[in-house]
Amino acid sequence: MGLIDFWLRLKVLYNYSRSVSSLYRVMRAPSMSPVKKAHKKRINKPYDTPTVPSTKIQIDVKYVPTCCLVGDLKGTKLYQYTVIDEASRLRYLAFFEEHSTYSSTKFLMECIKFFPFKIQCIQTDNGFEFTNRLVSEKKTLFEETLL
Structure with a gap:
């Protein structure tokens, strides 16, 4: 009513x-x-940030907007690959013209040369440039290089 x-x-x-x-x-x-039910307060688990360098690094890819490009780069498509070590916050980035597993593998090889320590763990966002595990059993070039 x-x-x-x-x-x-x-x-x-x-x-x-x-x-x-x-x-x-x-x-x-x-x-x-009417009396409203009290919501249970969600308690987030604390994130355990690594303290030893090389314990975990994170890799991500972002598209660079054309308005940010100047000079000879104007009009090209660029992708920024970024890697950061969680413990030391040491960062390395590079630009590639394609967003592919080949570019990701090439960037991984550059990261291995850049970091002064042996990388133990890599975290990604499970994008297609890194893995196909959500779609198929076949490993990408990036995954093969990691192995």
Whole structure:
């Protein structure tokens, strides 16, 4: 039953003389409103940031907008590959003209040369430039290089 129906029944049956808006205002009062269930507060697990360099590095790819390109690069499509070590925050980035598993593998080889330590763990966002595991069993060039 809606508010108007309720107001009409009150008016006909009990000779209610106030307006619909005043009925609404009275019904909105805390004593008339239904009791809401208290939401359980979500407690996030604390993230265990590595303290030893090379424990975990993260690789990500972003498209570089054309408005950010100047000079000879104007009009080309570029992708920025970024890698960062979680413990030391040491960062390396490179630009590639294609967004592929070949570019990712080439970037991985550059990362291995750049970092002064042996990389133990690599975290990615499971993009198609890194893996096909969500679609097929066949390993990408990037995954083969990691092995």
